[in-house]
Every structure is written in structure tokens, then in C-alpha cells.
Amino acid sequence: MPHMTAFARNQWYVAAYSHEVGRELLGRTVLGEPLVLYRAEEDGGPVVLHDRCVHRRYPLSEAPTRLDGDRIVCGYHGFTYDTTGTCVYVPGQKRVPRTARVASYPVAERDSLVWVWIGDPALADPEAVPRARHLDAPGWVTVRGMEPIDADYGLLVDNLLDLSHETYLHGGHIGTPEVAETPITTEVDEGAGIVRVSRHMDDAECPPFYARSTGIVGRIDRWQDIEYHAPCLYVLHSRVAPTGTVPAPDGGDPEGFHTEITYAITPSGDGKVYDFWAVSRDWATDDAEVTEFLYKSNRTVVMQDVDALNLLQRTLGGERAGYQELSINIDTGGLAARRILARLVEEGEGAGTGPRVAR
Known part of the structure; x- marks a missing residue:
């Protein structure tokens, strides 16, 4: 088997089972991209963000990083991000730098699986997620x-x-x-x-x-x-x-x-x-x-x-x-x-x- 170093990025991949994604921060790496996953309090949907704070690259999936409502608070210096990855607070100043944001990834939850799209978000079609309905169907x-x-x-x-x-x-x-x-x-x-x-x-x-x-x-x-x-x-x-x-x-x-x-x-x-x-x-x-x-x-x-x-x-x-x-x-x-x-x-x-x- 030839050693494969390239990935098909414009595709859906499973990042976690549904039961793994909750109010505890979960770190996963997909196609070399470090991700942090959690479930929003407001609508219960999964959120997938880039797992590195823009300030000093601290992993957002690691303690003492925590959730404050649906916002994620970096455990190193307190940079705070909303579910879109936009930074809404930095310590010591009122103005948040315009470039202070982390990537947010399209996500789809189907059949007890949480799927993530790493490529061009404009191409992410949740209807294209392949199905495995037996995973959470009645009678199975x-x-x-x-x-x-x-x-x-x-x-x-x-x-x-x-x-x-x-x-x-x-x-x-x-x-x-x-x-x-x-x-x-x-x-x-x-x-x-x-x-x-x-x-x-x-x-x-x-x-x-x-x-x-x-x-x-x-x-x-x-x-x-x-x-x-x-x-x-x-x-x-x-x-x-x-x-x-x-x-x-x-x-x-x-x-x-x-x-x-x-x-x-x-x-x-x-x-x-x-x-x-x-x-x-x-x-x-x-x-x-x-x-x-x-x-x-x-x-x-x-x-x-x-x-x-x-x-x-x-x-x-x-x-x-x-x-x-x-x-x-x-x-x-x-x-x-x-x-x-x-x-x-x-x-x-x-x-x-x-x-x-x-x-």
C-alpha cells in the first residue's frame, strides 16, 4: 500500500459519537486539524472549533479551559470565543482585535454520529452525509x-x-x-x-x-x-x-x-x-x-x-x-x-x- 499523505478534505468525516459530545470539552484531530467539540446549551447542537487559542496556541480542549454558557474560555489567559469562533473577550483591554477568532467547522449529527467538514465550508451539504440508520433505529x-x-x-x-x-x-x-x-x-x-x-x-x-x-x-x-x-x-x-x-x-x-x-x-x-x-x-x-x-x-x-x-x-x-x-x-x-x-x-x-x- 503506498504511503498516503494527502487527504480528501471536501468530505464529511466522523469526529465523535453523539454520546461523546456534551458539556465536557472533547479534543479530536481530523485530517491533521486539531478540533474541540462540545454541545451548545442553548440548542443542544454540537459545536466544532479549532482547538488552539489565537493568543499562545493553548489547546482549548484542555483544562482549565471551560465553558461559560455557550462560550469557551481559554484556560491560559481567558480569551473567550462564541460558537462561531469569534473572540468576544480578551484580558486587559476593551477592544478585541479583529483577527482574534478561531476556525469554526460545519457539523452534522446523524444516526448517533457527529460529522465534521474540514474543507471549503461553502461545499458542505449536510444532506450528503451517508446514513447508517440502524445505529439508533428502534428495534436495533x-x-x-x-x-x-x-x-x-x-x-x-x-x-x-x-x-x-x-x-x-x-x-x-x-x-x-x-x-x-x-x-x-x-x-x-x-x-x-x-x-x-x-x-x-x-x-x-x-x-x-x-x-x-x-x-x-x-x-x-x-x-x-x-x-x-x-x-x-x-x-x-x-x-x-x-x-x-x-x-x-x-x-x-x-x-x-x-x-x-x-x-x-x-x-x-x-x-x-x-x-x-x-x-x-x-x-x-x-x-x-x-x-x-x-x-x-x-x-x-x-x-x-x-x-x-x-x-x-x-x-x-x-x-x-x-x-x-x-x-x-x-x-x-x-x-x-x-x-x-x-x-x-x-x-x-x-x-x-x-x-x-x-x-
Whole structure:
């Protein structure tokens, strides 16, 4: 995987889960931009500002910086900013310098995710945020977490679009021989920036992740249908059912167990990525033991990916110049994603970044 130093800036990225954003100041870095997030008292909406005071660059997400109503008061010298990033108070004088302001970023809150736009604010369309409605829809229960990875975000995209690695890296959890042995089908919508990769396995071994949580005994039919919305949102539509069980013609599937596995892939900086992960289910929704098992089991799987990608990043950093990568059929989806990401970067560079506007 080539080392990627450019980002598609004119795109929406997940900066936090909704539950993380409140009246406590939260610091995150997206595309190399340090951000401070909080929730406005007046309307309850999320606010995203540049996380550096204009005076001496003190991080606004760090104590003793605090909120005074909806204004943020720098904990170093007291410079105070409103929700648009405009400085409304400086110590020792009545006149506030005209240039005393921090960047304010367009923000959208959808499906329990807080999205931020780092590029040209004039291009930020909240209606273009890709949806993952299952994350907070009635009838679904979700477990979730976030892990920072010291690896290029392209490596995580590769990892998620080629699930054959489940057989080897995640054996004993979600991996079985059939995942690597079953061919994939790939569809690419270049214009929309969407890659779909599907793998349908008949008469497959039931991995512990599903055997222990669903109670299925014996072999299963297992469907994995991926939708990757470049650059940030990945959803794996998973269906498992006892072998030979097919959905009804009307779409009903009472014997199937449906799981939506969501990843938000947000570049933090050069060689760093936030791995937001969530597992949503429409079965055993009242079973707290299943919820706890799925959280612990999936976090174990995620940490196996984290360790592997951290190692891979270090390894690639030491490779000799001119190393030639080898790709095969299972890489079709990942290679398509690379093409789309490269195009988004190129288009963003042509669009410029423009001035920041008030929230």
C-alpha cells in the first residue's frame, strides 16, 4: 500500500459519537486539524472549533479551559470565543482585535454520529452525509467503541474491504475456512464513490461470534455484503441462518439473524486513523448477556486488526524504495477504493479550501 499523505478534505468525516459530545470539552484531530467539540446549551447542537487559542496556541480542549454558557474560555489567559469562533473577550483591554477568532467547522449529527467538514465550508451539504440508520433505529441494539491506530487510513480501508483475512487473523472469533475460500463479487459506482463487495457462503462453519450469541447449532448459510461510502463510512450487512434457510419472497426472514457492522474510518493525521466501530443487531435485543458478549468479542477482533495494522505500518516504513505490491482477486474492492480516494483528493485540491464561516 503506498504511503498516503494527502487527504480528501471536501468530505464529511466522523469526529465523535453523539454520546461523546456534551458539556465536557472533547479534543479530536481530523485530517491533521486539531478540533474541540462540545454541545451548545442553548440548542443542544454540537459545536466544532479549532482547538488552539489565537493568543499562545493553548489547546482549548484542555483544562482549565471551560465553558461559560455557550462560550469557551481559554484556560491560559481567558480569551473567550462564541460558537462561531469569534473572540468576544480578551484580558486587559476593551477592544478585541479583529483577527482574534478561531476556525469554526460545519457539523452534522446523524444516526448517533457527529460529522465534521474540514474543507471549503461553502461545499458542505449536510444532506450528503451517508446514513447508517440502524445505529439508533428502534428495534436495533448497538455496541460500539473507537480505537486509534498508528497506521495510514488506507490500510484500514484495505483491511475492511478484504474480509478473507478473517480466516487467519480472526480465527476462533469470526473467521472460518469458508471466508477465505469463497469468491467475492464486486460492484463499483465510481460517480457515487461507493464500493460493494459480497461474499455468500453456503453450508459454512458457524464461528464462535455467532454460535455463542445466536444459539445456532450446526452449520450455517452466511452472507457478507459490504457497502463502502468513500471516504469514511463502511457498513457490513451480515446475515446468518441455519443451512438451507432462505428469506421468504416477501422479504421476511424470521430464521435469519441480521447484524449491521459499521466502521467510520477517519484519518487523524499522517499515518494515524480513528477506527470507530459498531455492531448493531435486530435479534435478542433484550438479552444483556448477548450485548456484553458481542461488545467484548468484537473489541477483541478490532484490537487484532489494530495490532496487525500498527505492525504493517512499521514494516512498510522500513521497506526499500521501489517495492512492488502484489494484488489478487480478493483485492478488487480495495483497489477500487484506492482509485476513488485518489480522485476525491485530486478533486478537493482543485476546489480549494476557502474561508471558514460561522456555524
